[in-house]
Amino acid sequence: MKHTLSVLVQDESGALARITGMFARRSFNIESLAVGSAEQMGTTRITMVVGGDAQAVEQVTKQLHKLVSVLKVQDITTVPCVERELMLIKVSATTVTRSEIIELATVFRARIVDVAEESVTVEVTGDPGKMVAIIQMLTKFGIKEIARTGKIALIRESGVNTEFLKVQSPLLTRV
Known part of the structure; x- marks a missing residue:
């Protein structure tokens, strides 16, 4: 199963290297990685998608908490997110x-x-499912190059799970 982790770290040199190194030492593959400034000056938010079962991700999360520059770690896989x-x-x-x-x-x-x-050249922004769908539709023309940022995510403060709503109401296709 794929898990989405949101990691808040102090903005200092080597922080990302320590985090990715910790994943490499445990033979854990990072499928997607996005790094950028966070809401507070001097902090960085790292959003990563990793494969593995719940127990393995829990172990990695505990190891992340031990790193000095890590301020907060959240597994937001099952939490309603944008x-x-x-x-x-x-x-x-x-x-x-x-x-x-x-x-x-x-x-x-x-x-x-x-x-x-x-x-x-087409610029597309949206959820990962939209990316897959447009790639499928454009494949017949011949794709020359693709560059992707990786997933970024924030927890929905409203708590509304749009994936649940899509299943309940087929008319709701865009949120």
Whole structure:
């Protein structure tokens, strides 16, 4: 199972290296990693997606707490969250297929950020499921390159679980 961890650390050199080194020593693979400034000056939020069962993730979480620069660790896998990812995807395009690619981008609320003679670059922001869906739709045109940020997430203060709502109400497709 994939787990999403939100780690708040002191903004100091080597903090990320110590965290990733701890994962490497335990042969734990980090599938996605996003690092950026947090809400307080001098702190950084690291959002990572790791594979493993609940017991293994609990052990890693305990080890993270022992690191000096780590301020807070949360496994937010089962907590209602707002999750987003940014992706740039360069797709082969001809004069015949370009309009269809642009139409697909519009359906996914994506933006065209570059148009060249033989390609179109699309910027997509959304949850990880949206990323998979647009890749599937654009594959038929020929994907030249993809760059992704990795998932970032914050806990929903409202406590509303939109995944639960999507199952309950098929009409609610975007939140």
